[in-house]
Amino acid sequence: MSRNRSMIFLLALLLLAGSVSAAEPKDAVSGQRALEHVRELVRFGGRVPGSPNHGRAQRYIIRQLRHASADEIEEVDFVAQTPRGKVRMKNIIAKFPGPSREMVVLAGHYDTLAQENFIGANDGGSSTALLLELARVLGRRKNPLTVWVVFFDGEEAFKRFSPTDGFYGSRHQVSAWKADGILDRIKALIVVDMIGDKNLNLRRERNSTAWLVDLVWQIARASGHGIHFLDQTTVIEDDHIPFVQAGVPAVDLIDLDYGPGNRYWHTPDDTVDKVSARSMEIVGEVVLKTVERLGRRWPGRKSH
Ligand SMILES: [Zn+2]
Known part of the structure; x- marks a missing residue:
């Protein structure tokens, strides 16, 4: 190759490399990565609080958060009083500090329903997977405000949702954060749940805070x-409720319309083949853009 030719060749290579990285910027949410997490989680089987698989999922989450270079990973251990007796649970928090104390919390649940042959690819899997992928992105860039990514335990009820059964992790976290003053710093909570459905339909959830939904x-x-x-509305009880009740602006992004007639929801049909990388990517992109926008609303006042 002549010197000129090799220069042109090199230039072409550089251009190619440039266009590849432009198509997938380093700090964009990758649905494929999220889908890989779903596959890994489902491989453990159901992740019912207190079970060995649940412990495996916890270790997996923590390992991934270390890769995500979170500033701090906090494990919040507590004992939940359930209809099946006392169960040890753990919320996991990954902290990404920003220029101000004001913060946004991105959250979802990682436990799965206690039901035979239930593996929760979408319900429990997709939320965990997307939060891990969001953590990876948050760890690679400068964030406009402090962001905490929270993996709630015990979202599912052991018998039936009631004020004392279900939402164990979020209820525990609200009271812990009330006690230590963290709650006042939270400007918004964004909950993701069942966001992996191939046929992604999110509705305005009416327990959520109107301005944040808008x-x-x-x-x-x-x-x-x-x-x-969609512009349609729906009413769903989820991990955001304890926060809304405590006065924290919150939005629940949930697609509780899973398969024909919701047939895959809470059944053995909630499997990886029903989950779409693209759906998780779309929700992830919107969540990150919302964080950016909220950052403009609470710009970098120095911490005191
Ligand atoms: Zn569920």
């Missing part, structure tokens, strides 16, 4: 994802 929907529409963020 903001997320506006951002989704501006990003070209409006087709998945």
Whole structure:
């Protein structure tokens, strides 16, 4: 090859490399990575609180968060009083500090329903997977405000959802954060749940805080994802409820319309083949853009 030819060859290579990295910027949410996490989690089987598989899932989450270079990983251990007696549970918190004390919490549950042959690829799997992928991205960039990524335990009820059965992790966290003053720093809580459905349909959840729902929907529409963020409303009890009751603005992003007639929900049919990388990527992108927007609302006042 002549010197000129090799220069052109090198240039072509550089251009190619450039276009590849432009197609997938380093700090963008990758649905494929999230889907890999779903596959790994499901490989453990059901992740019912107190079971060995549940412990495996915890170790997996913590290992991944270390890779994500979280500033701090906090394990919040507590004992939940359930209809099946006392169960040890653990919330896991990954902390990404920003220029101000004001913070946004991104959360979801990693436990799965206590039911035979249930592996929760979407319900418990997709939320965990997307949060891990969001943590990876948050760890690689400068964030406009402090972001904590929280993996709630014990979202599912052991018998039936009631004020004392279900949402064990979120209920515990609200009271812990009330006691130590953290709660006042939270400007918004974004909960993701069952966001991996191939046929992604998110509805405005009416227990959620109206201005925050509006903001997320506006951002989704501006990003070209409006087709998945329907203008219909729905009412769903989820991990955001204890926070809403405590006065924290919160939004629940959940697609509780899973398969024909919701047939895959809480059944052995909630398997990886029903979960879509693209759906998780879309929700992840909208969540990160919402964090950016909230960062503009609470810009970097120095901590005191
Ligand atoms: Zn569920």
